[in-house]
Amino acid sequence: MADTRELPVFAYIDDVKQLQELRAYLNKHEKVKLDAVGPKETASNLVEICSSLHLLPTWSQDVDLVLNSISSLIVVVPGEKCEPVVEAFINNVSPKFYKGTGWGSHAGIAVRVLSNLYKGYSNFHTVQEKIFKALVDVCAESRLIGELDCALETLQDKFNTWQTPVEGRREILRAVHRALLADHRADQAARGFQIMTALLGTYTEKDAASAREDAMECVRTAVVDPKSFSFDHLERLSAVKALKQSDPLMFTALELFISGTLKDYQAFVAKNPKFVTDHLKVDEEILLKKIRLLTLMSLAEEKNEISLDELAKQLDILADENLEEFVIDAIQVNAISGKINEMTRTLVVSSYQHRRFGTEQWVLLEKRLKVLIANLKQTHNNVHDVNQKIEAL
Numbered sequence: 001m002a003d004t005r006e007l008p009v010f011a012y013i014d015d016v017k018q019l020q021e022l023r024a025y026l027n028k029h030e031k032v033k034l035d036a037v038g039p040k041e042t043a044s045n046l047v048e049i050c051s052s053l054h055l056l057p058t059w060s061q062d063v064d065l066v067l068n069s070i071s072s073l074i075v076v077v078p079g080e081k082c083e084p085v086v087e088a089f090i091n092n093v094s095p096k097f098y099k100g101t102g103w104g105s106h107a108g109i110a111v112r113v114l115s116n117l118y119k120g121y122s123n124f125h126t127v128q129e130k131i132f133k134a135l136v137d138v139c140a141e142s143r144l145i146g147e148l149d150c151a152l153e154t155l156q157d158k159f160n161t162w163q164t165p166v167e168g169r170r171e172i173l174r175a176v177h178r179a180l181l182a183d184h185r186a187d188q189a190a191r192g193f194q195i196m197t198a199l200l201g202t203y204t205e206k207d208a209a210s211a212r213e214d215a216m217e218c219v220r221t222a223v224v225d226p227k228s229f230s231f232d233h234l235e236r237l238s239a240v241k242a243l244k245q246s247d248p249l250m251f252t253a254l255e256l257f258i259s260g261t262l263k264d265y266q267a268f269v270a271k272n273p274k275f276v277t278d279h280l281k282v283d284e285e286i287l288l289k290k291i292r293l294l295t296l297m298s299l300a301e302e303k304n305e306i307s308l309d310e311l312a313k314q315l316d317i318l319a320d321e322n323l324e325e326f327v328i329d330a331i332q333v334n335a336i337s338g339k340i341n342e343m344t345r346t347l348v349v350s351s352y353q354h355r356r357f358g359t360e361q362w363v364l365l366e367k368r369l370k371v372l373i374a375n376l377k378q379t380h381n382n383v384h385d386v387n388q389k390i391e392a393l
Contacts, residue, residue: 015042015073015076018069018072018073019038019042019045019046019049019073020036020037020038022049022066022069022070023035023036023037023038023049024036025062025066026049026052026055026056026066028059029052029055029058029059029060031055032052032055034048034049034052035048041081042073042076042077043077043078043081043082043084043085046070046073046074046077046085046088046089047084047085047088049070050070050085050088050089050091050092051088051092052092053066053067053070053089053092053093053097054092054093054094054096054097055097056097057097057098057099057106063106063109064109064112064113067093067109067110067113068113068116070089071089071113071116071117074086074089074117075117075120079124082121082124082127083126083127083130086117086121086127086130086131087130089117090114090130090131090133090134093110093113093114093134093138094110094134094137094138095107095137095138095140095141098110098138098141099141100141100142101141101142101143101144102142102143102144103142103144105142107138107141107142107144108142108144110138110142111135111138111139111142111144111147114131114134114135114138115135115148117131118131118132118135125161125162125163126162128162129158129162129164129168132158132172133171133172133175135148136148136150136172136175136176136179137175137179139179140175140178140179140182140183141182143182143183143184145176145179145180145182145183145188146183146185146188150176150179150180150191150195152194152195152198155172155173155176155195155198156198159172166202169202170199170202170214173195173196173198173199173202174199174214176192176195177192177195177196177199177217177221180192180195181221190225190227190228192221192225193218193221193222193225193228196214196217196218196221196222197218197222197233197234197237199214199218200214200215200218200234200237200239200240201237203237203238203239204238205238208238208239208241208242209242209246211238211239211242212239212242212243212246212247214239215237215239215240215242215243215247215250216243216247216250216279218234218239218240219231219234219240219243219250219251219253219254220250220279220280220281222234222254222257223253223254223257223280223287223290224280224281224282224286224287224290226286226289226290226333227333227334229293229294229297229335229353229355230353230354230355230356231254231257231258232258232355232356234254235254235255235258240254249272249275249279250279252268253268253275253279253280256268256291257290257291257294258355258356259298259355259356260291260294261291261294261295261298261314262291262292262295262314262315262316265287265288265291266316269284289329292315292316292317292326293329293330293333293335294335294355295314295315296311296314296315296327296330296335296336297335297336297352297353297354297355298355299311299314300336300338300349300352301352301354301355303349304338304348304349304350305346305347305348305349306346306347306349307345307346308320308323308340308345308346308347309345311323311347324340327340327347334353335352335353336349336351336352336353337349337350337351337352338350338351
């Protein structure tokens with residue numbers, strides 16, 4: 001049975017009596033035809049009861065109480081018999097039947113109950129993995145994925161503990177990605193991009209061709225994420241490389257956001273007018289802003305002082321007020337750091353994100369770190385000399 005130390009207990013009456021009361025309650029629905037007593041074996045009895053739970057949200061005001069009562073019975077089922085019971089439970093307490101957003105919704109109730117079951121089966125890896133998959137799905141429906149620890153490091157640890165095969169890992173990563181995107185928050189979108197990158201990392205050159213849909217979704221997620229500006233690492237993934245043959249347009253779009261400019265983007269859209277809405281599935285204004293940010297970053301790489309007139313021309317933004325607003329947005333999302341000099345009518349850039357991070361950037365980073373270390377050593381020596389002088393007084 002499950003580890004009941006990890007689970008709250010919701011009923012204190014005899015198990016047989018509790019099963020009978022649950023059957024009597026569910027039989028109040030006209031479509032439920034459960035035997036009043038049911039099988040003697042608790043596991044078989046619960047499987048029958050769980051088969052009716054998909055109807056519960058349509059009529060009951062006590063969904064929370066009923067599900068908690070059933071979960072308190074599930075955890076006393078012996079380990080070798082609990083798997084079919086858990087499967088029956090999660091199949092009928094799924095987003096297909098339990099809808100709504102937030103903790104007060106039916107889906108929110110399902111999240112709470114499944115979270116309790118998940119904790120209770122820490123010693124039964126196969127069962128816990130099944131519950132986690134179901135939990136991710138109801139979190140997506142209720143938009144509560146932020147309440148579930150889906151950090152990539154946590155997922156990798158779980159996969160190792162559960163000994164999840166490669167295809168099983170991919171299935172869970174896809175589900176987590178869908179849930180993060182369904183949350184409609186920018187920070188979740190960024191996490192979704194990380195999850196998809198990890199998913200593509202599970203493919204090798206041997207099976208890269210079968211990853212077309214995953215690769216396309218990863219590229220799409222990266223391109224539309226408002227806070228992601230570096231995508232060259234995707235080019236090194238076998239699954240993405242395969243897009244060059246299987247979906248040349250998507251691969252071209254990726255290359256465009258890796259190193260292209262606003263003019264390149266405008267030419268691409270003019271040639272493929274439906275690509276943004278049909279394939280990237282995003283408002284074109286969002287991509288237009290992003291490619292302008294990327295173009296600004298490229299200009300900053302070339303020189304740290306940019307004429308506002310040149311900037312307006314390169315970004316196709318004419319009004320000074322709109323240009324200043326754009327620069328402020330660029331600074332807020334950390335695309336660049338800098339300020340506008342009104343006297344010289346220039347943008348002075350103090351730092352910027354690199355669109356590509358290759359050997360040249362690593363060498364530059366090494367040089368800067370060496371300078372920083374040297375400065376710290378010099379500061380330490382100066383402080384030491386000052387302390388010695390003070391002690392000598």
